Every structure is written in C-alpha cells, then in structure tokens.
Amino acid sequence: MTRDRVLGLEAVLPNGDVVSSMHKLVKNNTGYDVRQFFVGAEGTLGIVTKAVMRLIPQPTSHEVALLSLPDYICVLKLLNAAESMSALSAFELMYGDYYCAVTQSNPDGRPIPDTSQYYVLIETMGYTPGADRSVFEAFLAKAYEDGLATEIVLANSDAQRQSLWAIRESVDIAVRALAPILTYDVSLEVADIDDYVLGIRSALERRFPGWRMIVNGHIGDNNIHIGITTGPDTKEHESEVNDIVYKPLAHLHGSMSAEHGIGTTKNGYLGISRSQEEIGLMRQIKHAIDPSNLLNRKVLFDDEAGGSGKDPRVTPEQFNG
C-alpha cells in the first residue's frame, strides 16, 4: 500500500494552520499518526502540501511471465506459491473476458490462446539477477508440474516483458470494446473473489440481455477492477448495476473502493464497507478539524450530514464535554 510508504507530510488545516509532520523515520511512536489523518482523507481534513516518501533502489532484476489456469482453485494455489518469492512485485489476475477483450483486435499477437477463464501475470523485481531468475524458473516449472497452469509464457527480454505487461495495461482497449461502460474498484478476501464475480455475472445475465463484463485485478492486495456494460443504455441502468456490484460486498465484508476512494459519486454506498460506528467516528474527526465544513464538503460524506453537525451522533455537547 502506498500509504505505508508515506513517512511524513505537511498539510494545511481548514483554519489555516500549517501542520508540519515531515518526518523521515520508519519508526516514530510519539503520539497519534498524523500522516494517516490525511492519507486517504480525500482533502476533507486538510490540504496536503508536501510529502516524504520512502523509496527503494531501482531493482536490477526483472522477470515476467503470463500463465493460463484451469480454474480459480489453481489461481489461489498459484498466489500462495508466488508469495514464497521474496522478490514478488506483481500478481495480476485477468479473467478470460478481459483477456479476450484486450487481445481480440490482434489475435495473432496473443501469447496464449484465449480459451481459458483465468490468466495471471506474475512479476518479480529484485537485486540478485541470477538467483532471482533461478527462483522464478523453478517456481514456473513447479506450477506447471503441479497442474496449476495449462500454458506459460516466460519473457526473455525487455521487449517481451513489456509486451506481456501491455495486455494487463491495455484497459483502454477493453473499455473501448465494451463502451459505454461502468467501472468499479472493489476489494474482498481472495478466497471470495471468484464466487463474487460469478454472482455478478449471473445477476447481469438474468437482467440484461446485452451485458458484457471485464474483470482484472491485483488480488494479492484483495483488489479487483470490474467493467460492465448493459448495452447502449448502460448509463440508465447505473443505479441497478451499482446495486448488483456493491450489495454483495456487505456480507462479504468487502470494500466498495479499494484504491480510488469515495469522492462524490460513491458516498451513498459508504455504509456497505464501513460500520455506522466507523462513519460516526469519521464524522466526529471531520467536525473537530473542519467544524465549518470548508474542505471538500461534497466528498466522502453525503451533502446533508457530512461535517455539518447535522449527524445525530455528533452534538456540540460532545465536543464541549
């Protein structure tokens, strides 16, 4: 998570105070974690004006492979095995629908046939090229022997590595292929992802004859991205599709925003991923730091209550003790 790489920051509070917390230390347990008040708060508590990031040296080894897998159990087993590589830097799941959408414009350029339901791009980046290559090759060989992968393409040059990554990165091709499209960024426990995706697919199938869906994601971080079209009238069905995507997350304890935040469009769904007590606490914090609701007032909380003191959980008495 990028938030874990933020060592320090500076922020301007709604009252104009500049809070300097420009620490450069990995360990610093001297009171509340001021950084994390602002990271992910979407500008509702202060405006971040500087940040100290923890960097790492440029890696000197780089290995990339693309695999097709017979089923989701194999995806889970492959992820488990991949996490044993200390230099693992990416584990990108692509469902067959995404892989087809991206590669259909150039079928001859497909490194692996488009007949599988599951594709994974795996990458390691480290500092010991010889050893990292050996570990990566041994990992791939074992995955194949164990029946986790049906086909494997291992990149042998920068050009090949880029070309495999291009499949994962060509979201724009997939989005154009399905346009008009609604996009989602959710996270849930890895073991639940496939059932969740299949559930959405069934719901779309029952409701929208012209539906298509693409799914890919960084599942080691619990995160998948979903694109859905119901046909030319997609926008009209947005609320209904939102419900199909978001509602199952409540009982799965998933998040309706893994990395993109809430902004002004998702705040109506915050209660799916956060308990009422969490939202109440957030409002208390918002109200304490920004009592006049000056900053990004339409963001995160909904307009009616957010930071304005209208939330019944937050009363002036509470603040005055």
Next chain:
Amino acid sequence: MTRDRVLGLEAVLPNGDVVSSMHKLVKNNTGYDVRQFFVGAEGTLGIVTKAVMRLIPQPTSHEVALLSLPDYICVLKLLNAAESMSALSAFELMYGDYYCAVTQSNPDGRPIPDTSQYYVLIETMGYTPGADRSVFEAFLAKAYEDGLATEIVLANSDAQRQSLWAIRESVDIAVRALAPILTYDVSLEVADIDDYVLGIRSALERRFPGWRMIVNGHIGDNNIHIGITTGPDTKEHESEVNDIVYKPLAHLHGSMSAEHGIGTTKNGYLGISRSQEEIGLMRQIKHAIDPSNLLNRKVLFDDEAGGSGKDPRVTPEQFNG
C-alpha cells in the same frame, strides 16, 4: 512496522460506543483510516479490544551472520548492500561497548574479538533455501572483498544461529553490567546515528567521570537503543542525561520514542519530536473523541492540558464552528 500489519481492529470509545473496523483487506480506501487512530495512541482515544493482523507463512530459509566493521561508513555501505537482499529480515547494529558488555562474562565464547567499535548481525528469512543461502554467501563474500567487514562469522546450524542472536538479545546482561542504568529508544536518520552517538559519548565524558554507555539497534528502521549509567548516582542525574540524549534529536529531526511510545514519563519531551502544530492537532483529536479526558489522562499529553481543553490552541469555539 507492526502498525502496517494491522488490517483491522475493534475499539471501545470513551462514550461506550464500540467501533468495529475488523477489516481483512490490504486495500480499502473508504474514508479515514480508523485503524491508525488507535494504533500507537496508547489507549488515549479508545480501548482496542480486537485486531486483525496480516500474517505471512513461516519462512523456510534462515541465514544469520555476525560481522565486525572498521568504521561507520562501512556500516552504512553494508546496510545499503544488505537491502538488496529481498529476504533481509534483520540488520542489527551493536556498538563495541554493547558487544563487550554482553560478551565479557564469557570471553572464550566470543565469536569475534571485542576490539572493533561496530558489529552487525544480519539475518535473512525466505522461502527458497538454496537460492537464499547462495545470495547470502555472495553478499558476505563481497562485503569482505570490499573491505566493509574485518571479520565474519556465518552460522551453519540452528544452534549457531541462536548463539549469534543471543549476543543481540542479551540486553539483560548488558543492563546488569551497567546497573543502575537509564534506557532510551530513539530514532534518527541512519546517516546521523554515529555522529549522534559520539556526541552523547563526549557529553557524558565531560560531565560524568563514572559514565558508561551501551548502544544497539535496528538501524534499517532508524531505531537505536541506548543505555547509560553515570555510576551509583545515575537516578539523580536522570533529567540531565535525558537532556543529553533528547535535545540533539530536535535539530536532527529524530524521534525520542521509536517504538516504546510516550507513556507517562516522556510526555515532557514530546515537543522535541513533534511540531507544535502536530501536538495541537493531536489535542484536537483527543478532545473530539474524549472530551471529558476519561482515558489514560496522564499518558501522551502532560496532565495540565491533555485533552482537558486547557490547551490554548483548542477552544470550544473551534469545535462549534
């Protein structure tokens, strides 16, 4: 940092509300990071009653070596080189005074003579034993060739690994050897550590004839632990020694509590490591969540002002907007 491994938690607020934030997701950007309100807050904002930790599988490779180094530049170069090992799990610096204090009771058991000023214990833990061993051996060989280490002991069995770790872990022996002792837990930028330690040593030398000091730490995390005695009257000099240790941290932008927190004994020094604006913000948060100052009122902030609303920066007007 352990705080980065906390995926979720449950806490009881001062008003009795139970805030459930028991998420199991690595990525979850749905508003403020409720976990980090409570982690490191030392019970001043709520009582943590449950936590979800992100675990990793038990490693299957384990390599440990002890090195002596000619100077601090070599320590820095060695750390830089060690960080290229993806499986690096420990880089423990021990100054000569610490190494001597721990090994003096059993000089024959010293794996390396006690004539150096700098010792480092390095450990890797991974999942590819053969490759991890090769990488570790190559790293040590290069460190020796490059003149970073004068002597190296590489453990070849669990017993040997434990015996090298015992030197680092025998803080109790060192503490007994110097008792009565004052102990400190500070962090600062790695490049500054040696000048800082030498500065403290000089100050003690000038002031206290019977001084002794031991220093060790996890410097990859910026953290060193310091033990100081001025002789049998150490306790009487506590305030003076505190000043010697803490005051240089202000201009070095260090932390006077790397991992042990503030508690009730260090709150007078909080301003050395935190800006007035940071402390003001912390007080605002404390006052918003615990307006009656019910929880751990002597902890973190000093008694007079902490959370009681007496801090001039925090007025009821601010909270009422």
